[in-house]
Amino acid sequence: MTSIITRTRNAFRAFTRAFSGYDIAGGSARWPAAYALHSPVTQQLAAGRLASRKIAHQAENNALVSSIILHGVNAIVGDGPTVRAMHPNPETAAQLLHAWNSFFQDCSVEGGMSLGGYLSRAARGFYVDGESFTQLVTDPATMRLKLRLLTADQVDHSKTVPSLGLTGDMPMIVAGVEFDGTGRRVAFWVLPTPPDAPWASVEPPARISALDICHVFEPRFPGAPRGMSPLTAIAPLALELDNCIDAAVVKLRTTCLVGMVVRDPEGNFPFDPTTDPASLYLEPGATLRLPPGADVSFPPTSEMNTVAEVLSHIERLVCAGAGVPAFMATGDFGAINFSAGKLGLATFQRRIKALQQNHIVAQLLNPIWDRLVLLEVLSGRMRAPDYESNPERYGASFLFPGWPAIDELKKAKADTLAVAAKLRSRQEIISEGGRDPADVDAEIENDPFAADDLSASAGSIASQNETENENA
Incomplete structure (x- = not known):
């Protein structure tokens, strides 16, 4: 009885997927069977x-x-x-x-x-x-x-x-x-x-x-x-990023190694003591003596021009997620x-x-x-x-x-204008910086260097344009 109910349920689901009209239902078989919660x-x-x-x-x-x-x-x-x-x-x-x-x-x-x-x-x-x-x-x-x-x-x-x-x-x-x-x-x-x-x-x-x-x-x-x-x-993609970086590092190390293959078309390899195969190696400015008839070929290395773009794209995806x-x-x-x-x-x-x-x-x-x-x-x-x-x-x-402003002067001018236009309050601006407005007012009141004309000075600064500030 249970098997009949199960087969009927599966058949109904298959029918629903086939005639749902949406590919998301899996009727086209593009979606993996496990790709669902x-x-x-x-x-x-x-x-x-x-x-x-x-x-x-x-x-x-x-x-x-x-x-x-x-x-x-x-x-x-x-x-x-x-x-x-x-x-x-x-x-x-x-x-x-x-x-x-x-x-x-x-x-x-x-x-x-x-x-x-x-x-x-x-x-x-x-x-x-x-x-x-x-x-x-x-x-x-x-x-x-x-x-x-x-x-x-x-x-x-x-x-x-x-x-x-x-x-x-x-x-x-x-x-x-x-x-x-x-x-x-x-x-x-x-x-x-x-x-x-x-x-x-x-x-x-x-x-x-x-x-x-x-x-x-x-x-x-x-x-x-x-x-x-x-x-x-983003954990699986971060793991792939690690694998890509490891592969790129191995590729760089392999590219830095100069490998060569010495071939002798005659098949004799008449090496003298100065051209012993065990002593052949390349270094900057070195001149090698090879046997007569021997030539040198280097294995091809693939380009890595696009590796940085791929890694940067994966990093952006991980950070966005x-x-x-x-x-x-x-x-x-x-x-x-x-x-x-x-x-x-x-x-x-x-x-x-x-x-x-x-x-x-x-x-x-x-x-x-x-x-x-x-x-x-x-x-x-x-x-x-x-x-x-x-x-x-x-x-x-x-x-x-609070978050530090990218441009302190522009932020201060914007806050001053917003308070003057009564679009924002001092308490709101001070609270955004993570301070208690009562503490700030108490500090200003107890500050012996606080002048009464600071508000007027702030207003004149807010009215300055960028050219005036740069010339100052």
């Missing part, structure tokens, strides 16, 4: 860990992939974000900022690491593994927050327990992530030590509440419980002009801002801030009578380091 979530779970291991190897051995990850991590994190407390009471906001600054300087369980360095490790895990896990730990001695970075393998990928739909409250565990009956994440199953650590523990995974785990990942498909490295699509400008990852700044570089940076900056806000802030920094405030209140270090009634007052916004 029939079950994206299941296939991602099956390939995710193997893909991360291969990309981890490339991150340590492939120069281009290593450069892509380095620039991506530096762009996302920089030296770490600054925070702006939203509480309307200046005294309470100052207490929160003081607690955050203390936590920022030493945030990890291991000790000796600032939050900027910790976020760099988390961002690198996002690129290599497609996900990063952070456990929120409370130091029992000081009642202060500490962070423990978990490897992707520490969340037991083999831990899968289906609920089978028996009861609505029956939890379901998929790849180490536990869901309740409504589909909400409630816990993670974590191994005590990383599986690849020396003398790793053999204890089974422990259940840790989702309130204590921050999972940074990008779900590509609805219902995906785990992440997938964003470099998965990774979302990093090719000139930035390869260091080839001579191949672009100002407009192309600015356009490439604008696209890259948009991608980085999306990763910062959608994943680093939403999935990691916001839970860290909430737990930090909670510990300050529960420990009695901060008095907050409105914490339960108005929790929104205890939120925060995070400002990441």
Whole structure:
């Protein structure tokens, strides 16, 4: 009975492909049979860990992939974000900022690491593994927050327990992530030590509440419980690039070797002691004596005029798939002009801002801030009578380091004109640079060299044209 149903289903699919009217359905047989994601979530779970291991190897051995990850991590994190407390009471906001600054300087369980360095490790895990896990730990001695970075393998990928739909409250565990009956994440199953650590523990995974785990990942498909490295699509091409470079290097070495074949048409080879075949070699300016009747021929060597273009094209494809400008990852700044570089940076900056806000802030920094405030209140270090009634007052916004302007003067003039025309605000411009406007105003107020006529000077500078600036 099962075989009849299977044959009927296959026949129906073949009929659908043949009469669908679209080549994408496979009716023309141009498409390989395996060129399809029939079950994206299941296939991602099956390939995710193997893909991360291969990309981890490339991150340590492939120069281009290593450069892509380095620039991506530096762009996302920089030296770490600054925070702006939203509480309307200046005294309470100052207490929160003081607690955050203390936590920022030493945030990890291991000790000796600032939050900027910790976020760099988390961002690198996002690129290599497609996900990063952070456990929120409370130091029992000081009642202060500490962070423990978990490897992707520490969340037991083999831990899968289906609920089978028996009861609505029956939890379901998929790849180490536990869901309740409504589909909400409630816990993670974590191994005590990383599986690849020396003398790793053999204890089974422990259940840790989702309130204590921050999972940074990008779900590509609805219902995906785990992440997938964003470099998965370019990893095969990066491997081919390595192979092409190795082949090109071997070709260059072979071309540099001058090989010759000495032939004797008579077949006698009457070599004298001065023309011993074992002593024949070529060097610049050398003159060889050959036997009478012998001639020399050199094996043909293929041209390599187009190798550089092919390698550059592959590099651009790899960088485009990774979302990093090719000139930035390869260091080839001579191949672009100002407009192309600015356009490439604008696209890259948009991608980085999306990763910062959608994943680093939403999935990691916001839970860290909430737990930090909670510990300050529960420990009695901060008095907050409105914490339960108005929790929104205890939120925060995070400002990441700004992007340096390509042309400082043009950027300053554009910002000055935008503020004068009331198209933008000073707070917006200052926040883009990763600074708190309140800090900037306080620094200006306390600056003894700040003059009242600076705004007028800035206005006159903004009205100058390029010729005047060059002559100045």
